[in-house]
Amino acid sequence: MDFQDSPEEAEFRAEANAFLSKHLQPKDGNSIRERGDDYLQRAKDWQKVKAEGGFAQITWPKEIGGRGGSPMQQVIWNQEESQFDAPTGPFAIGLGMCVPTVIAFGSDEHKKRFVGPALLGEEIWCQLFSEPSAGSDVAGLKTKAVKDGDDWVINGQKVWTTGAQFSDYGIVLTRTDPDVPKHKGLTMFIIDMKQEGVEVRPIHQASGGREFNEVYFTDVRIPDSDRLGDPGMGWKVALVTLMNERLAVGGSPGPDWKEIMDYARDAGSMGDAAFRQKLADWYVAAQGYKLTKFRTQTALSKGETPGPENSIGKIITANHLQDICNSAIEMQDHYGLITDKDKAPAEAIFQQSFMWAPGLRIAGGTDEILKNIIAERVLGLPQDVRVDKDKPFSAF
Ligand SMILES: Cc1cc2nc3c(=O)[nH]c(=O)nc-3n(C[C@H](O)[C@H](O)[C@H](O)COP(=O)(O)OP(=O)(O)OC[C@H]3O[C@@H](n4cnc5c(N)ncnc54)[C@H](O)[C@@H]3O)c2cc1C
Numbered sequence: 001m002d003f004q005d006s007p008e009e010a011e012f013r014a015e016a017n018a019f020l021s022k023h024l025q026p027k028d029g030n031s032i033r034e035r036g037d038d039y040l041q042r043a044k045d046w047q048k049v050k051a052e053g054g055f056a057q058i059t060w061p062k063e064i065g066g067r068g069g070s071p072m073q074q075v076i077w078n079q080e081e082s083q084f085d086a087p088t089g090p091f092a093i094g095l096g097m098c099v100p101t102v103i104a105f106g107s108d109e110h111k112k113r114f115v116g117p118a119l120l121g122e123e124i125w126c127q128l129f130s131e132p133s134a135g136s137d138v139a140g141l142k143t144k145a146v147k148d149g150d151d152w153v154i155n156g157q158k159v160w161t162t163g164a165q166f167s168d169y170g171i172v173l174t175r176t177d178p179d180v181p182k183h184k185g186l187t188m189f190i191i192d193m194k195q196e197g198v199e200v201r202p203i204h205q206a207s208g209g210r211e212f213n214e215v216y217f218t219d220v221r222i223p224d225s226d227r228l229g230d231p232g233m234g235w236k237v238a239l240v241t242l243m244n245e246r247l248a249v250g251g252s253p254g255p256d257w258k259e260i261m262d263y264a265r266d267a268g269s270m271g272d273a274a275f276r277q278k279l280a281d282w283y284v285a286a287q288g289y290k291l292t293k294f295r296t297q298t299a300l301s302k303g304e305t306p307g308p309e310n311s312i313g314k315i316i317t318a319n320h321l322q323d324i325c326n327s328a329i330e331m332q333d334h335y336g337l338i339t340d341k342d343k344a345p346a347e348a349i350f351q352q353s354f355m356w357a358p359g360l361r362i363a364g365g366t367d368e369i370l371k372n373i374i375a376e377r378v379l380g381l382p383q384d385v386r387v388d389k390d391k392p393f394s395a396f
Contacts, residue, residue, distance in 0.1 A: 140182055
């Protein structure tokens with residue numbers, strides 16, 4: 001395991017840091033999940049600056065607007081950018097997952113039409129996979145696509161679609177053949193989110209935000225030319241989308257042991273032995289995770305692909321975040337209810353993150369699903385029971 005940057009990596013880190021320092025303010029600790037009304041516009045502006053500076057998509061080839069850099073450089077960029085108040089949220093799914101899928105499976109016309117505007121922050125994308133009865137088991141989805149001439153007609157419902165309310169395009173996974181096993185009857189399409197028949201209904205969250213949506217399709221027509229991959233190959237296409245999440249190893253999702261220790265010092269709670277014990281546990285877990293990340297980064301640095309052990313990271317950070325914020329809120333007693341950052345700036349970061357943490361334990365694979373992955377693919381334990389794997393979807 002390498003703990004230090006190579007000379008080339010150190011040089012790239014310095015270049016990235018200089019660019020970020022020129023354009024953004026460093027995080028002040030209270031900016032976590034704080035978003036004003038102008039957030040979307042700020043995100044578009046920052047995306048444009050990043051693209052013009054050559055930092056928008058480090059690993060993409062230069063011919064399509066990327067930097068032609070290595071996955072390790074992307075990790076370094078993520079780490080450095082996360083130290084700054086960078087409004088990146090609206091582009092994370094599109095540029096991280098949807099557009100790479102278009103690049104992998106789309107035609108030359110698709111690449112010419114969609115990649116540039118996405119990189120420059122002019123168009124936003126969403127990922128339409130999950131449905132009310134298909135989340136962890138997304139291959140069990142029911143949204144139908146039926147061929148009609150040169151078009152496909154889509155009917156059904158998606159849910160938890162992050163950013164659908166301001167997205168221009170999406171990638172949508174549909175069922176095109178119910179008479180074969182569930183993984184074999186799926187097909188992926190590019191969908192214009194502004195077209196007739198697409199209805200987006202924002203979901204109001206406990207935090208007060210509206211980050212994700214229900215999306216309904218009523219007789220939505222998609223030309224066959226906007227299909228990604230062959231009919232019935234949608235699962236293979238979806239796996240490419242989901243694999244692209246693996247580079248998201250930089251950054252931190254919210255307050256960690258350091259923030260709660262600082263808070264406890266101010267609040268005079270450091271004398272509490274039970275709290276000190278918890279603090280020690282959080283510190284040990286954070287160090288363990290840091291070393292696991294070094295292992296992933298070492299693999300990337302050597303040009304290798306990180307393995308399924310990467311799933312450990314989200315289980316640790318999401319549970320850790322929930323526990324830390326819960327303890328901070330308990331420490332604040334009745335002030336723990338205040339979520340208005342103007343009235344209680346230090347406290348609000350714990351409340352906001354407390355409400356976000358359960359979502360983090362679900363999004364991109366729940367704790368249980370990630371534990372299954374670790375059990376099966378890292379520890380080699382017997383597979384989960386999958387009774388419907390080889391039976392036609394319509395038999396259930
Ligand atoms: C913040 C956030 C953003 C999201 N954004 C998007 C998005 O942009 N696009 C999109 O398509 N989806 C999105 N999702 C949806 C997300 O992918 C699903 O919520 C997730 O896959 C879980 O599916 P589910 O909610 O249907 O829960 P279920 O799959 O119904 O799970 C319910 C419970 O059963 C457990 N469980 C399920 N199967 C197993 C098993 N085999 N073994 C053990 N336990 C099991 C789960 O761990 C969980 O505790 C988002 C979710 C969140 C929270």
